[in-house]
Amino acid sequence: MTALRIELRRIDDDRLITTLEVADLGKVPHPGRWLTLEERSFLVLQRRHRYRLCNGRYELASIALQVKAQRQPADARYWNGRWVIGDPSCRFNARSPLLRCAVLPEGPCARCAHYAAAPHLG
Numbered sequence: 784m785t786a787l788r789i790e791l792r793r794i795d796d797d798r799l800i801t802t803l804e805v806a807d808l809g810k811v812p813h814p815g816r817w818l819t820l821e822e823r824s825f826l827v828l829q830r831r832h833r834y835r836l837c838n839g840r841y842e843l844a845s846i847a848l849q850v851k852a853q854r855q856p857a858d859a860r861y862w863n864g865r866w867v868i869g870d871p872s873c874r875f876n877a878r879s880p881l882l883r884c885a886v887l888p889e890g891p892c893a894r895c896a897h898y899a900a901a902p903h904l905g
Contacts, residue, residue, distance in 0.1 A: 874900065
């Protein structure tokens with residue numbers, strides 16, 4: 784397979800930030816993951832595949848990543864197959880890359896007085 788074109792677009796107005804070429808489709812991040820390019824960091828919010836008709840068949844032409852400029856928080860961790868911010872063992876944790884929790888959304892979890900273990904964590 785030849786190199787695949789990746790477009791980074793701003794989530795709020797769909798403006799093109801930059802384009803990349805990748806050889807391996809597995810290297811393209813999915814929503815909820817961070818992407819770092821040089822000194823810039825982005826949170827991937829959506830991933831759109833674009834196809835073209837070639838010889839009567841559709842083939843993947845490019846991927847558009849809708850992103851938000853954001854640094855990966857220091858307390859982000861990979862948990863149960865996805866990124867979460869903060870301590871996922873707390874029942875108040877949102878288990879999301881976008882929001883830490885409702886009690887202390889700015890964090891850090893270490894100084895939160897409301898920590899409570901979640902009943903059934905997988």
